[in-house]
Amino acid sequence: MNIPLPEKGRKIKTEGDGLYIIISPKGMRKWQFTYRWEQQQNWIDLGKYPAVSIKEARKRAREKQYLVDQVVNPLAEPPPNDSKLTVGKLAEVYLDKWAKPRKKSFREDIRILNQDVLPYWKDRHADEIRKKDVIELLERMYNRGAPIGSNNTLRLIKKMFNFAVERDLLEFSAINGVKQLAKNRARDRVLSDEEIRKFWYGLDQSSMYEKLKVGMKLILVTGQRPGEVAKMSRSEINGSWWTIPGERVKNGKTQKVYLSALALELIGENSEEYVIKTRWDDKPIDSLSMAHALHRRGIEHMGIEYFRPHDLRRTAATGIARIGYSNEVIGRVLNHTPQGVTAIYNRYRYEDKMQEALIEWSEYLAEKVLKLPEKETRQIGIDFQI
Structure with missing residues (x-):
């Protein structure tokens, strides 16, 4: 960060991937993320240095870039009461707006949610669910002897949270990076x-x-x-x-x-x-x-x-x-x-x-x-x- 102070205006140094450090003539340094949206260049403040470290700034920039990659404008106003969206409410919206109109097997989604997801997450805010929460949920199923069931549950909650992102109910889903705990095998069970x-x-x-x-x-x-x-x-x-x-x-x-x-x-x-x-x-x-x-x-x-x-x-x-x-x-x-x-x-x-x-x-x-x-x-x- 040993960049000479500018005599006038501001000094901008790129960190790559849309992350910039902006330095004022008085020496104030702040991080910004830039991206193009609908043919316009937009800038988002990510915090001041050194309160926000380089590592944290890069993390925040990656989160914003993830939204852009998902065709979600990071500057878009969140929907009303977004912070109050619980997993229980999200499940209701997902079932009513997507699963029931499109899936013959929507009752299986209801069963999985009621049995393995909502008892633990119903009142939790959907935007607070992290990878460690998902892994804990899946390991609980795996350890009780339902490895393939844990895979089915992961597929369902991934779809549900991606649905929320597509509808602007959530900014992003932390579930997409979670991998299956069990290998799915083609069933070959035949009764003698x-x-x-x-x-x-x-x-x-x-x-x-x-x-x-x-x-x-x-x-x-x-x-x-x-x-x-x-x-x-x-x-x-x-x-x-x-x-x-x-x-x-x-x-x-x-x-x-x-x-x-x-x-x-x-x-x-x-x-x-x-x-x-x-x-x-x-x-x-x-x-x-x-x-x-x-x-x-x-x-x-x-x-x-x-x-x-x-x-x-x-x-x-x-x-x-x-x-x-x-x-x-x-x-x-x-x-x-x-x-x-x-x-x-x-x-x-x-x-x-x-x-x-x-x-x-x-x-x-x-x-x-x-x-x-x-x-x-x-x-x-x-x-x-x-």
């Missing part, structure tokens, strides 16, 4: 035949709501996604075919699913529109209810290692492969989007093969795995020929 048997008959003996039991068994029998099974309606069923409309399907493509006799037996016949309805009215359940019920009233009594409802779909795909069907047929059963030239020019719908695959898979379940009584097994065989 013995586990399928324990699962099926364990459900029958559990106190779980009957419709939830039906839903989970249908995932295994049909190979469809939990969310699609959960909202199955009788208006979508015509004879032995279930047509899932595109707006309910992950890839947006209408899916036709053959319902074997075992599947039709599970669905049953009544006047209720939704097959997997809630206890209280004729509305479909949320697919997350199956996961919650499975772990509250299911797995610990079945003697089976941890699994999720979606793993039943993977188990069905693996079983269909094991009885001899190609990846192409399995992909059609699962409604995976085909890739490549074949997907563009091959108009064959594979419905016959899909029907055969689901019939044989149900026969395998009934006869080899579940070992249903002979009468029921014969009936299933007869129904398959319809």
Whole structure:
């Protein structure tokens, strides 16, 4: 800082990255940050030297530059009561303005916030949350045996705080630099035949709501996604075919699913529109209810290692492969989007093969795995020929 005092005016020396030291003829030194915004050069005071050290000045300049990089004007007036924005209030705004209108899985966001975030942060000011707070929150989850859950929570709060920055509810988010504590691995959980048997008959003996039991068994029998099974309606069923409309399907493509006799037996016949309805009215359940019920009233009594409802779909795909069907047929059963030239020019719908695959898979379940009584097994065989 040994810069000669100017005779007139002021002396400016750059520290780089928009940071300047300004020296008056009387020797007063102060830090300023400069940046361009809407074709104008702006200056922001960062404090006087030596009260503000070079290290602190550089830190403050980096914070201002971060806002500029996020297309936020550092000179913009903060929104009213910005300092009073709590994490609880931010969560409400995020859910109402972003998650609910845009995410089918917004209820999972609500669950994560209520279970793992708001109990600790609800009344804290959002602009006071720092990296150490986030790491402490995630480590609490990791140490209780929820490593992947900690990753999901980090993704959610990053999105929520970035949403606040985009809406000028916060100046910046300190969460973006936090890394996941656990490595996400592609799930490969497949139930063995013995586990399928324990699962099926364990459900029958559990106190779980009957419709939830039906839903989970249908995932295994049909190979469809939990969310699609959960909202199955009788208006979508015509004879032995279930047509899932595109707006309910992950890839947006209408899916036709053959319902074997075992599947039709599970669905049953009544006047209720939704097959997997809630206890209280004729509305479909949320697919997350199956996961919650499975772990509250299911797995610990079945003697089976941890699994999720979606793993039943993977188990069905693996079983269909094991009885001899190609990846192409399995992909059609699962409604995976085909890739490549074949997907563009091959108009064959594979419905016959899909029907055969689901019939044989149900026969395998009934006869080899579940070992249903002979009468029921014969009936299933007869129904398959319809």
